[in-house]
Amino acid sequence: MRTILVVGGGYAGFYTAWKLEKKLRRGEARLVLVDPRPYMTYQPFLPEVLAGSVEARHAAVSLRRHLRRTKIVAGAVTRIDHANRSVTVSPAQGPELELGYDIIVVTAGAVTRQLAVPGVADQAIGMKHVEEAVAIRDRLLTAFDQASALEPGPERQRLLTVTFVGGGFSGVEGFGESLSLATSLLRSYPELDASELRFHLVEARNRILPEVTDKPGEWVVRSLEKRGGRVHLNSQVLSAQDGHVVLSTGAEFDSELIVWTVGNGANPMVRNHTDLPIDERGLLTVRADLRVGTEEHPVEDAWGAGDDAAVPDLASPHPGAATVPNAQHAVRQGKLLAKNIIAVLRGREPKPYVHHSLGTVATLGLGHGIFQYHRIVVKGLPAWLMHRGYHVLAVPTWERKIRVLAVWLTAVFYGRDIVSLASVQHPRDAFTSGGDVAPRRLEEVPSEPAA
Known part of the structure; x- marks a missing residue:
């Protein structure tokens, strides 16, 4: 055999x-x-895992x-x-x-394509695996907890600054979902204000989402900026040493969370x-x-x-x-x-692979999306619903479809869960210290190569 x-x-x-x-x-x-x-x-579910809209195991x-x-x-x-x-x-x-x-x-x-940028290997997290999406979510939630206990100042600002590098689908969807999560978190953190959030999306080219045409891509930029995001086009990260991001445009800022989504290698x-x-x-x-x-x-x-x-x-x-x-x-x-x-x-001839695109759909955060099929463009809530509908049908096995739908239906009534489980990455801390341990910053999880 x-x-x-x-x-x-x-x-x-x-x-x-x-x-x-x-x-x-x-x-x-x-x-x-x-x-x-x-x-x-x-x-395709990783951005929603990041935002807590899909359970990681699902x-x-x-x-x-x-x-x-x-x-x-x-x-x-x-x-x-x-x-x-x-x-x-x-x-x-x-x-x-x-x-x-x-x-x-x-x-x-x-594998995630890495560039020889100082500090990236030490500071950034990829977004190719479930573990990375969970780590991004936990780090964002932990940063809100820590920032809420501080007075306004540079350290609090650093904790509330998030940087996504790469304007492809992974970067834009992750950026949109994390921005949506952060905005919704403000209701639970009266100590913090929306004006303190700094969300940066950095793209080396003059546009984001190359899979869609120019005008829909420009609309996505306007939509993200209207919601408080900052999109840096024609910009490259020159350094990220110790979380201090330096862009080729001259912009500089400290960022607690850096997510690297510059494509595949x-x-x-x-x-x-x-x-x-x-x-x-x-x-x-x-x-x-x-x-x-x-x-x-x-x-x-x-x-x-x-x-x-x-x-x-x-x-x-x-x-x-x-x-x-x-x-x-x-x-x-x-x-x-x-x-x-x-x-x-069985002695027959194989067939060639031919597939005509079914269109492009992306989530930009809860209730926000973009869909394009040739000249047909759908924006906002309808596109977001199309994104969810398509992917719940596309995820393999009925068992996974039902689990994902159950989480979405629960969120309609109770919202997203905002509990950070960053401590699971250091499970022995409480045991070795007898339970008397102060929370520490979440260490980054490096991206691992695929098989």
Whole structure:
């Protein structure tokens, strides 16, 4: 019986394994999935996890619960030796191990792109994983608690200053949701005033949200600034040493919370530790049918999809274009990849990946959103409702849909929960001090690479 090895349990990897389980005949192939995390993160919900509108665990889909016929290996693939049909896995505990396979599916995802900016590695938090969204939320809530006990001044101002770097979807949605959360928190903190909030969104280009056209993008900037945000276009962060942010425009300010969302970088394992072909960006070279290789030189028994692969975009009017790294493509690529593997196993031809965009939708905070499909643009509350409706349908499994809906319905009557659990990152403090311990500042959680 052949072994199909899936590297990475993100969108593309999860959906590939999930659909293969349903389509494989008994005894036709054995499935193995390797990922250091025991769950798939539904990333479109991370901004709402940050804002407390979605419970953190509900944005994570358990691999073991839903992939019942797949062997899950908890570890990170560190090397792919396709010539010998084996991978090297570094587990959380114990020595490295070698796993053999007959067919490999590389869906290792991308990592947060980091730039050599002084202080960023020490101060900033990414927003690619559930743990990071929770840490951002807890740090913001903790900052409000600490600021409320201080007199107006530089330290209080620093605690109430938040900086998002990157004006793509993750940055704008996270910025909008955190601004919405902070504004609603003021009702519970009479000691603080809205004029003391400083929310900065920094973008190196002359516009945000490149997925939408110019006028809707300009409307988003106006909407965020009307609500108290400050959008810095054509600006770069030159330094963030000790939380002191210096911009290329000359602006300087102290910021308690810095969130880094400047886009994806190539997965180091795919870029440096595989004998499979990669392009100049460090992405896996993939054909339109998701087989690794080129039209002239396909690589036998190797497939790829998702953010680590340069999948040709056959729906684009620009020759040679690749699909953008987003959930809309990764989910559909995973589903097609499973069908194509089945087709090849049974002697049929695989189909090319073609997907025409369903439009772009983003949340900008509670009751605020933007949607665009070609020339159709919807703004405000209707777009926000469309965002919620689309993603509750898109999140996999009915179990997760019902849990998310339950939290949203509860929030209609009781609002968002504003309890910070930052202390869970130091669970032994109360025990070692006999319970007599003053709260300390939340230490940052560094972004971890994907499998």
